Amino acid sequence: xxxxxxxxxxxxxxxxxxxxxxxxxxxxxxxxxxxxxxxxxxxxxxxxxxxxxxxxxxxxxxxxxxxxxxxxxxxxxxxxxxxxxxxxxxxxxxxxxxxxxxxxxxxxxxxxxxxxx
Amino acid sequence: xxxxxxxxxxxxxxxxxxxxxxxxxxxxxxxxxxxxxxxxxxxxxxxxxxxxxxxxxxxxxxxxxxxxxxxxxxxxxxxxxxxxxxxxxxxxxxxxxxxxxxxxxxxxxxxxxxxxxx
Numbered sequence: 385x386x387x388x389x390x391x392x393x394x395x396x397x398x399x400x401x402x403x404x405x406x407x408x409x410x411x412x413x414x415x416x417x418x419x420x421x422x423x424x425x426x427x428x429x430x431x432x433x434x435x436x437x438x439x440x441x442x443x444x445x446x447x448x449x450x451x452x453x454x455x456x457x458x459x460x461x462x463x464x465x466x467x468x469x470x471x472x473x474x475x476x477x478x479x480x481x482x483x484x485x486x487x488x489x490x491x492x493x494x495x496x497x498x499x500x501x
Numbered sequence: 502x503x504x505x506x507x508x509x510x511x512x513x514x515x516x517x518x519x520x521x522x523x524x525x526x527x528x529x530x531x532x533x534x535x536x537x538x539x540x541x542x543x544x545x546x547x548x549x550x551x552x553x554x555x556x557x558x559x560x561x562x563x564x565x566x567x568x569x570x571x572x573x574x575x576x577x578x579x580x581x582x583x584x585x586x587x588x589x590x591x592x593x594x595x596x597x598x599x600x601x602x603x604x605x606x607x608x609x610x611x612x613x614x615x616x617x618x619x
Binding site for chain 1: 505531532534543544546549551556557592594596598606607608609610611612613
């Protein structure tokens with residue numbers, strides 16, 4: 385079965401420190417991986433994706449994520465956190481199927497990031 | 502581009518009433534998704550369409566929920582009769598996958614409809 389796990393309900397970091405939000409996945413074949421951010425009372429916004437190629441993917445707002453196939457992980461990172469990064473972060477995966485494209489994404493349960501001044 | 506449009510943004514209704522949520526996807530997108538978000542259950546996929554055809558409705562909680570997509574630019578999610586446990590934020594999202602793949606795949610979410618059933 386396909387699944388995504390975000391092992392931390394909440395991550396707390398001080399402004400200016402590096403941040404990591406963890407994500408692991410379980411799918412058959414090579415996955416497509418995504419990160420989304422949700423600010424209060426807003427819809428989810430796309431941050432970045434990994435499809436193929438370089439394992440380090442750069443996205444919006446200075447975020448990046450590293451795809452690690454052996455560890456089946458896709459952790460979200462940022463070198464220096466801002467208070468405005470405080471939000472709910474979702475990891476998602478879509479299994480690649482050559483014969484058909486479902487378009488469906490499987491989301492993790494979300495991780496709340498709190499950046500304190 | 503206006504993005505995904507949802508209406509209404511807020512809906513307060515009494516138990517037993519019919520509720521209809523509306524969604525206009527991004528023009529040209531071939532997939533449309535309905536999600537529900539609550540504190541208890543997180544983000545749940547209810548149903549999704551490809552080229553206006555429902556593909557997977559296994560997430561629809563019960564027969565009180567129904568969804569339609571009469572054309573490429575409009576979809577509705579209906580709850581009849583509504584119950585207090587249906588209170589949640591309902592999101593619509595769309596994406597472009599295409600026949601041969603290799604497209605964006607990422608989903609673009611609307612602002613959501615906050616439903617409160619009293």
